[in-house]
Amino acid sequence: MTTPYEPLRPTRGPVGELLAPVAGFGVTFASMFRPAVTEEYPRRKTPPQTRFHGRHQLNRYADGLEKCIGCELCAWACPADAIYVEGADNVDAVDGAPEAHMSPGERYGRVYQINYLRCIFCGLCIEACPTRALTMTNDFELAGPTRAGMIYEKQDILAPLAQGMLAAPHPMVEGTTDTEYYRGEVTAPTAEQVEWVREHRPDDATLDAAAAVVAGDAPAPEPEQHELRPDQDRAAAERAAAHESNLDGRWTEREARA
Ligand code: SF4
Numbered sequence: 001m002t003t004p005y006e007p008l009r010p011t012r013g014p015v016g017e018l019l020a021p022v023a024g025f026g027v028t029f030a031s032m033f034r035p036a037v038t039e040e041y042p043r044r045k046t047p048p049q050t051r052f053h054g055r056h057q058l059n060r061y062a063d064g065l066e067k068c069i070g071c072e073l074c075a076w077a078c079p080a081d082a083i084y085v086e087g088a089d090n091v092d093a094v095d096g097a098p099e100a101h102m103s104p105g106e107r108y109g110r111v112y113q114i115n116y117l118r119c120i121f122c123g124l125c126i127e128a129c130p131t132r133a134l135t136m137t138n139d140f141e142l143a144g145p146t147r148a149g150m151i152y153e154k155q156d157i158l159a160p161l162a163q164g165m166l167a168a169p170h171p172m173v174e175g176t177t178d179t180e181y182y183r184g185e186v187t188a189p190t191a192e193q194v195e196w197v198r199e200h201r202p203d204d205a206t207l208d209a210a211a212a213v214v215a216g217d218a219p220a221p222e223p224e225q226h227e228l229r230p231d232q233d234r235a236a237a238e239r240a241a242a243h244e245s246n247l248d249g250r251w252t253e254r255e256a257r258a
């Protein structure tokens with residue numbers, strides 16, 4: 001004997017049946033009295049959560065040398081095959097000046113590409129990086145009109161030189177190895193590095209600021225890491241001001257929780 005069908009949902013009464021055709025409008029009607037949560041992007045940009053994984057960044061040490069050593073571990077760790085790295089010897093960075101370094105140690109990343117059409121922002125590459133050269137910023141505005149343009153080159157993700165850093169290539173801080181760099185014992189460019197750059201690139205735009213740091217007339221540079229670029233900092237300040245005037249207040253609550 002078969003069991004009669006019993007619907008799990010309660011059957012409507014006569015009034016429910018009468019209102020059924022317009023019941024869906026109840027959701028619409030109720031929503032009319034709720035605060036609007038429309039994000040007015042791009043006029044107002046909602047800051048992502050603090051641990052949001054966005055565009056990558058290749059970081060620098062305080063004297064301006066790059067942290068990337070071109071080891072390709074990030075490329076091997078990437079499940080989407082989105083990273084392409086070509087390393088090169090530091091001695092080849094500048095012809096005739098074998099002491100020139102782009103990064104501490106023997107090698108540096110000569111070519112570095114990330115294909116953002118492939119990247120799934122999993123963060124495995126930054127976990128694999130042995131020097132903490134590669135991190136991810138909060139920059140989420142990754143779009144473009146061409147496929148080729150979505151392949152970011154090294155110059156697109158390399159951290160800008162902070163005030164007081166000396167542009168590479170130049171020698172490592174005298175008497176140090178890459179281990180001292182990794183331990184954070186290099187905190188500013190030195191007089192020898194400034195003199196080397198003055199001799200080989202007298203027109204280098206970073207010379208004066210680095211010389212001021214060496215002379216003690218300016219504070220030591222603070223390497224940028226896990227932070228937004230300066231123009232995005234300004235945008236973040238504008239967003240914060242906009243949020244204060246946001247009567248809804250939902251996003252402010254969300255940031256407070258973050
Ligand atoms: S975040 Fe993930 S997918 Fe993107 S480049 Fe890194 S490892 Fe590859």
Ligand code: SF4
Pocket residue numbers: 067068069070071072073074075085109128129130131132133134
């Ligand atoms: S970013 Fe890190 S893991 Fe990738 S090549 Fe450079 S040093 Fe190696």
